[in-house]
Amino acid sequence: MSNGCESYRVAESKRSEEFGWQMSRRGLLATVGLGAAGWLGAKSALAQVVVSEDAKDHEGDILISVFLRGGMDGLSAVVPYAEDAYHRGRPNLRLRSPKDNSAGAAYKALDLDGFFGLNPGLAALLPLYKEGKMAVVHAVGSGDQTRSHFEAMNAMERGMHQIRGGVQTGWVARHLASTPRRNPTPLRAVALSSVMPDALRGASHATTMASLTDFRLADPGLKEMLTGLYGNGNDVMAQAGRETLQVLDKLSHIKMENKPAGYPGSGLGIALQQVATLIRSGVGLEVACLEMGGWDTHVAQGTISGWLPGYLKELGDALAAFEKDMGPEMRRITLIVQTEFGRRVNENTGLGTDHGRASAMFLLGGSVRGGRVFADWPGMEEKQLDEVGDLRVTTDYRDVLADALTQRVAGSRPAEVFPGWEPKRSGGYFSPLS
Amino acid sequence: MTGAAVAGCAPIARRLAADLPADVSLPKGDVEPTLRLVNRLSFGSTPGEVSRVKALGRQAYLDQQLNPTDDEPAHLTVQLYRLDAYRMDSHEMEELPIDLVLMQLQQGTILRATYSPHQLRERLIEFWSDHFNIYARKGSSAFRKGVDDTNVIRKHALGNFKDLVSGSAHSPAMLAYLDNQVNVKGVANENYARELMELHTLGVHGGYTQRDVQEVARCFTGWGIENRFMRPKGKFVFNSERHDDGEKVVLGNRIAPLGGEKDGERVIELLALHPNTAKFICTKMCRYFLGHTESKVVDQMAKVYLANRGEIKPVVAEMFSEANLAEAPPVQKRPFDYMISALRATGAQTDGGRALQEHLDRMGMPLYQWPMPDGYPVKSEAWTGTLLARWNFAAAMARNEISGTVVDIKKLEERSKGDLASVLTGSSERARLVAKHVPANDLTKLATACLASPDFQWR
Numbered sequence: 083m084s085n086g087c088e089s090y091r092v093a094e095s096k097r098s099e100e101f102g103w104q105m106s107r108r109g110l111l112a113t114v115g116l117g118a119a120g121w122l123g124a125k126s127a128l129a130q131v132v133v134s135e136d137a138k139d140h141e142g143d144i145l146i147s148v149f150l151r152g153g154m155d156g157l158s159a160v161v162p163y164a165e166d167a168y169h170r171g172r173p174n175l176r177l178r179s180p181k182d183n184s185a186g187a188a189y190k191a192l193d194l195d196g197f198f199g200l201n202p203g204l205a206a207l208l209p210l211y212k213e214g215k216m217a218v219v220h221a222v223g224s225g226d227q228t229r230s231h232f233e234a235m236n237a238m239e240r241g242m243h244q245i246r247g248g249v250q251t252g253w254v255a256r257h258l259a260s261t262p263r264r265n266p267t268p269l270r271a272v273a274l275s276s277v278m279p280d281a282l283r284g285a286s287h288a289t290t291m292a293s294l295t296d297f298r299l300a301d302p303g304l305k306e307m308l309t310g311l312y313g314n315g316n317d318v319m320a321q322a323g324r325e326t327l328q329v330l331d332k333l334s335h336i337k338m339e340n341k342p343a344g345y346p347g348s349g350l351g352i353a354l355q356q357v358a359t360l361i362r363s364g365v366g367l368e369v370a371c372l373e374m375g376g377w378d379t380h381v382a383q384g385t386i387s388g389w390l391p392g393y394l395k396e397l398g399d400a401l402a403a404f405e406k407d408m409g410p411e412m413r414r415i416t417l418i419v420q421t422e423f424g425r426r427v428n429e430n431t432g433l434g435t436d437h438g439r440a441s442a443m444f445l446l447g448g449s450v451r452g453g454r455v456f457a458d459w460p461g462m463e464e465k466q467l468d469e470v471g472d473l474r475v476t477t478d479y480r481d482v483l484a485d486a487l488t489q490r491v492a493g494s495r496p497a498e499v500f501p502g503w504e505p506k507r508s509g510g511y512f513s514p515l516s
Numbered sequence: 517m518t519g520a521a522v523a524g525c526a527p528i529a530r531r532l533a534a535d536l537p538a539d540v541s542l543p544k545g546d547v548e549p550t551l552r553l554v555n556r557l558s559f560g561s562t563p564g565e566v567s568r569v570k571a572l573g574r575q576a577y578l579d580q581q582l583n584p585t586d587d588e589p590a591h592l593t594v595q596l597y598r599l600d601a602y603r604m605d606s607h608e609m610e611e612l613p614i615d616l617v618l619m620q621l622q623q624g625t626i627l628r629a630t631y632s633p634h635q636l637r638e639r640l641i642e643f644w645s646d647h648f649n650i651y652a653r654k655g656s657s658a659f660r661k662g663v664d665d666t667n668v669i670r671k672h673a674l675g676n677f678k679d680l681v682s683g684s685a686h687s688p689a690m691l692a693y694l695d696n697q698v699n700v701k702g703v704a705n706e707n708y709a710r711e712l713m714e715l716h717t718l719g720v721h722g723g724y725t726q727r728d729v730q731e732v733a734r735c736f737t738g739w740g741i742e743n744r745f746m747r748p749k750g751k752f753v754f755n756s757e758r759h760d761d762g763e764k765v766v767l768g769n770r771i772a773p774l775g776g777e778k779d780g781e782r783v784i785e786l787l788a789l790h791p792n793t794a795k796f797i798c799t800k801m802c803r804y805f806l807g808h809t810e811s812k813v814v815d816q817m818a819k820v821y822l823a824n825r826g827e828i829k830p831v832v833a834e835m836f837s838e839a840n841l842a843e844a845p846p847v848q849k850r851p852f853d854y855m856i857s858a859l860r861a862t863g864a865q866t867d868g869g870r871a872l873q874e875h876l877d878r879m880g881m882p883l884y885q886w887p888m889p890d891g892y893p894v895k896s897e898a899w900t901g902t903l904l905a906r907w908n909f910a911a912a913m914a915r916n917e918i919s920g921t922v923v924d925i926k927k928l929e930e931r932s933k934g935d936l937a938s939v940l941t942g943s944s945e946r947a948r949l950v951a952k953h954v955p956a957n958d959l960t961k962l963a964t965a966c967l968a969s970p971d972f973q974w975r
Contacts, residue, residue, distance in 0.1 A: 151888065229710070229729075230720050232890055246721075276880025277898045290901025292880055300908040304968075307961065308907060310953035311969050319848065320970040322900035330904070375887045380695045380707040432698035436706040470726050 142491035152377030154421035156441030167462035203394030206402035220457035223475035229437040234422035239280035251284035273371040294356040336363035381434040413448030438472035485509025532591035537564035558635030560857030584634030607750040626868035646891025652884035660689035677826040678788035701760035709733035717787040719796035735779035794818040807847035846974035848896035851879035871919035910967035940966035
């Protein structure tokens with residue numbers, strides 16, 4: 083392998099498999115011996131789409147996406163306590179109506195609107211809901227029918243109804259590409275995780291890092307050498323190397339806040355605190371992608387204590403701490419919590435729940451039309467469920483994401499970000515930028 | 517068994533370890549095909565290995581790799597002998613701290629990947645460990661993963677795929693991880709049944725329905741882990757009282773009532789030898805080892821798979837044909853792969869211990885700690901955020917700042933006849949490109965540059 087990257091033409095080096103393009107045999111043979119740099123072309127077709135002519139400065143909210151991996155049980159998080167069928171399907175796992183004292187106060191859902199109640203694990207979010215700073219969307223999801231975590235996550239992270247035949251890039255990547263900036267930095271979008279989420283797949287000006295505070299070169303003296311080594315080359319790692327060096331530069335100017343007070347020590351708490359640092363330091367952050375795993379509660383998920391209530395508490399406490407920390411800054415922040423699917427209505431014999439369809443989303447931020455549960459409620463009686471016994475999806479998760487883009491990011495183009503998506507009504511989840 | 521005792525055997529192991537060959541320089545002539553062969557079959561070449569394999573010849577090397585034995589170098593055996601996580605009964609092990617067990621599990625895997633001459637087996641073990649992923653931080657999984665590694669993954673890595681699936685289905689680690697231990701008649705638990713078809717055999721579009729998931733779940737009701745008094749705790753058990761003995765239909769095949777434990781075994785047979793499984797497994801192997809999923813290659817491998825009734829060895833042999841290797845595009849090294857290749861390239865002596873593992877953590881790939889059942893990702897974009905941690909690892913290793921890991925860059929340079937960079941990068945041209953960014957005579961920096969370079973991120 084020699085270093086043939088400098089003269090190499092991107093057109094022939096598309097890494098077909100990863101982007102679903104057919105790799106031509108001619109392309110293969112032409113590149114034998116060219117080294118990694120030769121084989122792997124530009125990160126994606128998108129990298130070349132960015133046109134600087136209509137580039138504008140970012141105007142609007144910072145979007146924060148929190149993805150709950152594993153399939154959050156929406157029926158436990160936001161309980162439809164007024165449905166008889168809920169109580170019948172979940173004889174052991176159910177929470178009680180706020181007015182039902184038969185099992186003790188601890189088992190009562192926290193009332194939201196007379197029909198739905200919040201899981202007590204999410205108690206920290208109740209004041210935000212009441213103050214109109216938070217909303218819930220229920221019976222929401224994608225069109226994925228496989229009930230596979232990976233298909234369903236992939237569909238959502240690519241912004242698709244379901245993934246078959248869909249585009250290969252992530253929805254955040256397309257959003258970045260469709261809103262070119264005058265002085266883009268690799269910190270336009272940041273994912274705080276060790277593995278890049280699919281939402282950023284194919285993105286330019288995006289960075290994945292496990293932790294903001296660990297993001298430093300142990301020996302700063304190596305920077306010059308690395309800059310030389312990563313000076314050219316078109317493969318994904320060479321590009322990532324250049325971006326990593328740029329990010330190091332950017333971050334070297336910001337002061338790391340050492341203010342653990344107020345945030346829980348959970349992974350999500352720490353990540354949200356680091357997002358707060360990025361926002362305050364004004365590095366040009368537009369989108370942050372966070373995640374929290376472990377929601378696949380097939381067994382012993384717990385009602386008021388244990389697995390699921392514990393996870394909900396971790397989620398609620400971290401979000402509430404962030405909201406409190408950001409204070410008035412929340413007016414330019416839109417935070418959306420989503421999950422790949424919800425869970426079966428009927429509990430299983432292991433006191434857990436299997437993969438289902440619709441779940442719930444949480445929306446936070448100054449522009450959220452809060453204090454309400456948005457739901458085109460499909461009902462939970464047997465004939466109202468789908469053929470497997472799952473809550474039907476009546477709201478496309480893209481309606482919510484697209485509404486956030488439309489209302490809260492000037493110049494955004496939801497139609498490009500969510501191909502095939504058709505606005506059914508003006509979402510109404512967020513108020514427009516003023 | 518304590519960490520201190522493990523550290524205590526490191527000096528013995530070091531004495532037993534082979535010294536670097538007297539001449540580690542690259543052989544004359546075109547080394548590219550040999551390098552390619554070694555890099556695809558192994559975790560990367562060691563000093564002097566390209567010469568050795570070139571002299572040995574392609575076929576002989578391939579045959580050796582396809583037919584591994586139980587013999588390991590003495591220094592490796594000594595170090596492995598001390599790892600209780602692979603030796604103790606999982607039930608007794610529960611008295612150990614989980615972090616110690618996890619440390620040892622990773623230690624064993626790092627040591628074998630670095631030092632075993634049976635490299636292809638180790639790479640297949642990595643492949644199957646992801647394929648049958650177990651999250652060792654779920655419940656007691658850490659105490660059961662060692663047995664799973666020895667009796668399932670390692671045992672059948674080059675054996676028959678049906679035995680792998682069957683071994684995994686009976687493995688307490690898997691029974692606990694995917695909740696089949698609580699799969700009881702009534703409303704069956706679908707977790708294992710779904711992943712068995714989606715991830716282990718047919719693939720998500722492999723032709724099963726939600727109905728099949730529910731039927732397969734019923735077939736596996738009662739497969740669990742022994743927990744009763746005076747019984748072999750922690751071992752596989754079939755509990756007929758928990759089994760749903762009604763009729764089932766799986767992928768159109770009727771499974772008669774009262775089949776008991778045989779229901780699950782019948783399912784495994786149906787799935788393991790299904791043409792869609794052949795295709796799914798071969799596609800995944802092809803992507804992992806060759807870096808593409810071209811149907812021409814996959815179809816041929818799947819044909820071999822079915823003709824040999826799930827035997828893995830002939831499929832692997834087919835995959836590594838001369839033409840397939842010559843046409844294979846580079847594959848990005850995942851963090852584990854990257855770390856092992858750096859240890860091997862420099863001829864490092866390591867105990868595989870916590871200090872080294874911390875670097876793996878920072879690179880985002882602590883072993884046996886991927887929570888979802890699909891295993892660590894293979895697609896290269898997933899790992900672009902890990903470069904900084906790789907650079908920091910390369911620098912720390914070259915400077916001998918990782919406790920328990922020692923490299924002798926000076927000696928390596930001497931034995932490479934003064935051409936360290938060529939030996940580390942595998943070509944004089946790549947060496948030249950790297951060296952121009954490093955001050956002359958700074959060997960530590962030169963080694964760092966080679967290992968941190970963009971090219972070293974690919975195999």
